[in-house]
Amino acid sequence: MSLSNVKCTVDNCRYWQNENCQATAIEVNVDEGGKRAQNSKQTQCHTFEQK
Numbered sequence: 001m002s003l004s005n006v007k008c009t010v011d012n013c014r015y016w017q018n019e020n021c022q023a024t025a026i027e028v029n030v031d032e033g034g035k036r037a038q039n040s041k042q043t044q045c046h047t048f049e050q051k
Contacts, residue, residue, distance in 0.1 A: 014049045023047050 006021040015023040027046040030037045037043050 010045075010048060012051050013047075014051045015047065016051075021047070 002022040008016050008021040010016055015021050028043050029046055031042045
């Protein structure tokens with residue numbers, strides 16, 4: 001099962017297909033550690049794998 005309803009614009013990720021994420025799971029972390037972000041700019045996707 002893929003996450004085709006998750007939008008993605010990183011076209012050099014191996015899970016990217018037509019602006020959708022085809023990974024079976026995603027991992028998003030807060031920049032510089034911790035558990036709380038103030039906005040989306042303080043987060044990052046760790047599911048990324050270059051094509």
